Amino acid sequence: MPDGLTRHLEAELNALREAGTYRTERELEGPQDAEVKVNGREVVMLTSNNYLGLANHPRIRAAAREAVDAWGYGMASVRFICGTDSLHLELEERIADFFEADAAILYTSCWNANEALFATILDDPDAVFSDELNHASIIDGIRLCKARRHRYPHADLEALEKLLDEDESRHRVVVTDGVFSMEGELADLSALLDLCERKRATLVVDDSHATGVLGARGRGTAEEQGVHGRIPITTGTLGKALGGAAGGFVAGPRAVVETLRQRSRPYLFSNALPPMIVAASLAAFDLLDAEPERVARLRENTRWFRDALRERGFDVREGIHPVVPVMVGDTALAIRLSGELFERGIYVSGFGFPVVPKGEARLRCQISAAHTRDELARAVDAIAEVGQSAGVIVA
Template identity: 45%
Template sequence: MKEFTFLQKELDTMREQGTFQELPKIESYQGPIVRMKGRDIIQLSSNNYLGLTSHPRLKKAAVDAAEQFGAGTGSVRTIAGTFTMHDELEKKLAAFKKTEAALVFQSGFTANQGILSSILTKDDIVISDELNHASIIDGIRLTKAGRKVYEHANMEDLEKILKKSMSYRNRLIVTDGVFSMDGDIAPLPDIVRLAEQYDAFVMVDDAHASGVLGENGRGTVHHFGLDGKVHIQVGTLSKAIGVLGGYAAGSKVLIDYLKHKGRPFLFSTSHPPAVTAACIEAVNVLLEEPALIKRLWDNTAYFKKGLENIGLPLIQSETPITPILIGDEAETCRFSATLFELGVFAQAIVFPTVPKGKACIRTIMTAEHTKQDLDKALDIIETGARKSGLL
């Protein structure tokens, strides 16, 4: 049988360069302290912003739904896989995001793929921020539309592209709300202003803003007071929401169209009852327990100040995502390994997740961390940095 020698060669090169990483394995629930390799480790790499993965209300909702409705649904949504609870979740998400309708996908990744691949034709153009998430990039690759990339958050460059794109039937500007690696927030008011000026649509991926920004965690659109002015909002149910999935929120026309043309929605089995019920309860928690978001931001401010006092180079971030910039990929992986030995799990982020030369340790705070957790993590990071020659 033919062997994958060409793939083995690439893997061997990664090992030689010190960038090959085994998948880290967690032996406990996803909390501020996790069990890994038989040890308790401070977790600084999870997207579990509000600690909802283990919230008692979500766990109970999941267990009750599994007991009543079973482990799975047995069908795609368009045949026999839509339960009343799926409809309830989508109505709740639409109300939460202040839109006419919403549609749940299997993940945030497939939501972006399904939207972009279905609504654009060769007569349209999609205009994308250069630091947009991989799911947006891959979604764009699935279209026959024209495509342009503007310099990150550069509104002059965006306007130049808009001016040159007026011959297309439609122009769609797509941006992350919060950029997942650097933690900065898109200049959404300026993007919306340009879109209105040049008659363009706007699509925002709020994966890292849902549950984090805006009243009750409604996202960047609400954070900037732009409800009703952004055509497509994408969110995840697997980060601050704490469960699994993604969704699109927008007009009823958009959602009805995606139900008929969005290929990941059409050809994937629907969310299991436990997942769906837990997502419904997560939205209820966001509305009823706002103290979680306040605690998240208090911890974020505290930890950022601590990192600044240590003196390591930081990528300037406006959100709980706080990257420590190292640059060299192998050195970043070694630093991550050193931190793990000392008691902190902070994963190295290297190419192709970030550009070459921009390797970093991306830390994320959660509402569940105590000040004692954060102080201990800061001490370990300083010790590890000195041990690694970074200070």
């Protein structure tokens, strides 16, 4: 006989089912790639963060396999207790160089990195200013810290300036996503840097969706905007463009990184990143540097896809990022179209309220350097077909 709590949760789950917002997961029968196998058939994957197509790349797979043989499977503890592999140190140095930072520290995810950062470096007399559309991991990371919290309207630098002017805290940190993942929209890092410098604040950028994606060498939003090497503190993930397995990091001044190593709870109390993932991530950085044409192909694929959808009459917002939202308005419609597209061999997610504002539901397409033109063309045809019958084509 279920207890009261279990019955309560069952009722809530049933309510989700009735509201049509219960999430189900599709079962993949093979590797994550430009096309994936589901229910015995191949479908075009248009909704993963596999931006550079490295999630199933032979060199990445080989690096992981070789590392299992050379370094074993797991670390079986945290680094300050059981030791640090040379591989961890090598990857941290690589990440620091990548961002032209003094130092970097690894976590098992960017979620953990964001959870670690604010609570460790800020205290009672300090303040943090966060864009209202920042990622959930930043929001939760800030919740864990004792500093005063301010939320500024999305990308509104005038409002941010006013908040900074009214605040007299000891240390002030402004934090933004480099790329906002529902829109593929870039933060204006140059303007934010300028504001932070004038107002005695430290800028933190979570560049998870731009690392390996933006800038000619894939260095991210800052490189794209001509301010590479100037961001005081960067957080990011190895779980998207750079192989897509797991791992996150903070890169910044040595004192910040050393403080995190001494005091941050996810570093001190949670297992180290497994060596196979560290080795494969190093291979991903090698591939990015050896083949910058991957970044160019991703850019070109994205441009082609956006243009093709616009030619078919869709409302596709301006942008250069491989997140390409196709606006459909209504949440139920976005979910329905996502299902219809899947039937046509295109795997794309529909997002609606509360993840995005009411009336702005969308199909969020994500392009990869691994997509062939044929795969993208099939996706555009299918989106046009279902969009036409649903009346969401604007032209």
